[in-house]
Amino acid sequence: MTSPVAPAHRLLEVIDDDVLPLTERGVAHGNKVFGAALLRKADLLLVTVGTNDETDNPLWHGEIATLNRFYALPDRPPTTELIFLSTHEPCTLCMSAITWAGFDNYYYLFSHEDSRDAFAIPHDLRILKELFGLEPGGYRRTNAFWTAYAIRDLIDVEDEPLRSELRARTERIAARYAALSQQYQNTKGGNDIPLS
Numbered sequence: 001m002t003s004p005v006a007p008a009h010r011l012l013e014v015i016d017d018d019v020l021p022l023t024e025r026g027v028a029h030g031n032k033v034f035g036a037a038l039l040r041k042a043d044l045l046l047v048t049v050g051t052n053d054e055t056d057n058p059l060w061h062g063e064i065a066t067l068n069r070f071y072a073l074p075d076r077p078p079t080t081e082l083i084f085l086s087t088h089e090p091c092t093l094c095m096s097a098i099t100w101a102g103f104d105n106y107y108y109l110f111s112h113e114d115s116r117d118a119f120a121i122p123h124d125l126r127i128l129k130e131l132f133g134l135e136p137g138g139y140r141r142t143n144a145f146w147t148a149y150a151i152r153d154l155i156d157v158e159d160e161p162l163r164s165e166l167r168a169r170t171e172r173i174a175a176r177y178a179a180l181s182q183q184y185q186n187t188k189g190g191n192d193i194p195l196s
């Protein structure tokens with residue numbers, strides 16, 4: 001059964017209110033800016049949230065950190081009932097993790113190209129190309145396991161005045177991420193993350 005597409009306003013709200021405060025602390029400890037959250041499809045309530053923790057383990061991307069928190073919960077809903085929200089389009093490690101965990105969706109704000117161009121993190125696209133021979137956007141965003149949604153695409157089909165409000169909120173969120181990204185880039189020389 002296909003679930004209705006999650007509303008962009010709630011996804012932006014969760015990034016703004018729940019993911020970003022956690023990521024600000026993570027970046028202060030030398031970690032990348034990537035974060036994620038899980039929401040219940042039924043009522044869009046937050047289940048858990050996480051942020052990149054590569055200074056602890058280079059596999060602890062924002063999505064993996066979120067899954068680790070989720071699987072530490074004593075009482076967990078089935079992943080088929082959840083929305084996977086990622087601030088950035090997941091890398092191949094994380095899209096595989098999302099697959100193995102049984103989600104049928106993920107939503108993201110910033111694309112792989114944004115990660116390369118605006119965040120100076122080219123690794124997602126390099127791995128797609130080097131391991132799989134794929135150009136940017138070359139993976140199957142709709143497949144037997146899940147559908148990937150770009151939040152900006154969801155905003156584009158909203159009616160006015162909501163569309164303009166959501167675009168303005170996206171720009172405010174992007175400005176917060178730009179500052180965090182600069183902070184990370186300024187301090188990353190001191191870390192031992194292999195793909196920093």
Ligand SMILES: [Zn+2]
Pocket residue numbers: 061062063090091092093094095
């Ligand atoms: Zn990842």
